[in-house]
Amino acid sequence: MQVLLSLVRAGGDGLTVGEIQVRTGMAASTLAHHLRLLTTAGLVEQEKQGRSVINRAAFSHLEELAGYILKECCADQKCTDGAAA
Secondary structure (H helix, E strand, O other): OHHHHHHHHHHHHOEEHHHHHHHHOOOHHHHHHHHHHHHHOOOEEEEEEOOEEEEEEOHHHHHHHHHHHHHOOOOOOOOOOOOOO
16 A cells, blocks of 8 residues: 555656655565556556656556445445435
8 A cells, every 4th residue: 555655646757666665665575566466456557767667656547446446335334214225
């Protein structure tokens, strides 16, 4: 969660792996694992710039995911007016 939140806070400019490591305090191997999972899930985009890799939050995918999750909010609760959901 720290990695993704750091990238969301960085906005469209993104962060290098080193910058993410400084912000999160994660070990390089742990950070690489998290970035690989987030990239595979489509939540992080990576772009090679020279010798650096810039990591950015995939905002369009994050918006879709948030919308889906929020649409499901309280779906299992009974309606307060007694009608079926």
